[in-house]
Amino acid sequence: MKIEQKKIDEAVQTITGYGGHGILNCVQCGACSAVCPGVKAGFSLLCRNLIRHLLNGELEEIIEDPSSWGCQACNRCTEICPQDVRPQEVVFAFRRYQANEMAFSTSAVTSQMNLYETGHAVFTDARELRKKVGLPAEPPTSAYNEKAQREIQALINSGPMGELGLF
Amino acid sequence: MEKIGLYLGCNIPMKAPDIEQSFRNILPEFGYQPVDLEGATCCPAWGTAPSFDMDTWCAVSSRNITIAEEKEVDVITGCNSCFGVLSEAKHFLEDKARRTAVNAKLAEIGREFKGTSDIYHIAHLLHNKVGVDRIRDKLKYSFKGMKIAVQTGCHTLWPSDVYKVKEENPYYPTILKELCEATGADVPHYSRLEACCGMGGMRSTDVEKSLKLFAEKLFSIKEEVDPDIIVTTCSSCFLQFDMSQPILKERGVIDFEPIPTFYYTQILALAMGFDPAQVAAISQIDRSQIIADMQSERRLVKEVA
Structure with a gap:
């Protein structure tokens, strides 16, 4: 397979733009993949292998792969990497590329909606449960605080998330 | 009694409020008064803003931290993810360009991130400060x-x-x-x-x-x-x-x-x-x-x- 330099440049620029600044430091040693729980669980395109595809100029070709969403964000890879790639930042940069192209599972939409509307990615009506353990029914968070909710909505609306038409 | 900002996150106040209650019960026994961070939101969880945009992530995280800064307290979390997300955001905000961009967003809601509150996990407080x-x-x-x-x-x-x-x-x-x-x-x-x-x-x-x-x-x-x-x-x-x-x-x-x-x-x-x-x-x-x-x-x- 002939690899076009233009495609490599495009992939590297995209990943760097989304925060994966260390990608070019990678020497494919695989230390990251050796400690990655996602790789262990069977997600194929994480850490070393994801970086290999990206450095081969593949971006659109792998946009539908769900592996990046299986990343636990644990940063074992960052700790072990001898080249200061910070592989998790590359994985998340790729995930950001996917997200901004709307290439993510519909199940991930609920938590975005929850975050936007209540300030909590995980939201349930816990008022009875809280009273049962002797706490005030409403937590002192944004959950029942309209001013806080307006603030988070303003922060989300002023960035690219606000332009995706999710809310 | 030393004050400490109690950052709750999502899972603890909504799914496991008995864990929250355990924090509120034990902390004063060790000389720490938990201070509520009113209006704090999700940290934001890895699958939300951090998966879309670095500046939005840092803005949401630093908004939470500014609530503690206003009260002049450090932050403790009970949730590991919250600890990781807030700590990483704080780390990213050491970059001057990032901080300027994020503070411009925060200015729209009348806030400014100064970086004066540290982020700890409750285990750190208990192990390293209480002992x-x-x-x-x-x-x-x-x-x-x-x-x-x-x-x-x-x-x-x-x-x-x-x-x-x-x-x-x-x-x-x-x-x-x-x-x-x-x-x-x-x-x-x-x-x-x-x-x-x-x-x-x-x-x-x-x-x-x-x-x-x-x-x-x-x-x-x-x-x-x-x-x-x-x-x-x-x-x-x-x-x-x-x-x-x-x-x-x-x-x-x-x-x-x-x-x-x-x-x-x-x-x-x-x-x-x-x-x-x-x-x-x-x-x-x-x-x-x-x-x-x-x-x-x-x-x-x-x-x-």
Whole structure:
């Protein structure tokens, strides 16, 4: 397979733009993949292998792969990497590329909606449960605080998330 | 009494408020007054803003931190993910260009991130500031003879370069082990001590992969330690251990009874004599028998006035 330099440049620029600044430091040693729980669980395109595809100029070709969403964000890879790639930042940069192209599972939409509307990615009506353990029914968070909710909505609306038409 | 900003996150106040209640009960006993961070939002969780845009992530995280800055307090979290997300955001905000961009966003809602509040996990506060000796002094019940398997969770360990408190070796964590030993219990090592439990993004993306990883860790715990209880300082790990063991049992993947699981401050609150109906009331796995044993008369170490 002939690899076009233009495609490599495009992939590297995209990943760097989304925060994966260390990608070019990678020497494919695989230390990251050796400690990655996602790789262990069977997600194929994480850490070393994801970086290999990206450095081969593949971006659109792998946009539908769900592996990046299986990343636990644990940063074992960052700790072990001898080249200061910070592989998790590359994985998340790729995930950001996917997200901004709307290439993510519909199940991930609920938590975005929850975050936007209540300030909590995980939201349930816990008022009875809280009273049962002797706490005030409403937590002192944004959950029942309209001013806080307006603030988070303003922060989300002023960035690219606000332009995706999710809310 | 020293004030400390209590950052709740999502899972603890909504799914496990008994863990929140355990924080509120024990902290004053050690000289810390938990201060509510009114209007705090999600940290934001890895699967939300951090998956879309760095500046939005940093803006939402730093908005939470500004609430603590206004009150001139440091922050403690109970959720490992919150600790990781807030600590990383704070680290990213050391970049001047990033901070300028994020503060421009915050200015629209009348806030400014200054970086004056530090981020700790409650385990750090208990281990490094309170210390195991002062914990021992507060015990009403001793857990001597009990065997605990510990689960530290990922997001207080790596990447150690962004955290205020670091383990000497994050692949061989000892903070939670020492905190548990302070209750008198034995905390044997097991080979998959630092392994991931499979909760988080992995579980929402592919529950079968998550359960497979979880089962491997669980077998290691059962075969190598055979503990009376599992204790964690991560609310996500807590949820995984508590909700997924019964699933594995029902499927016949495990042939032993699910092991009762607690958040660390719950067992500490129980050891200090607090009411289990408030501090350890919510779980899928039945914990009533072990809780009764933990607060039984034979375990009394002294009368607390």
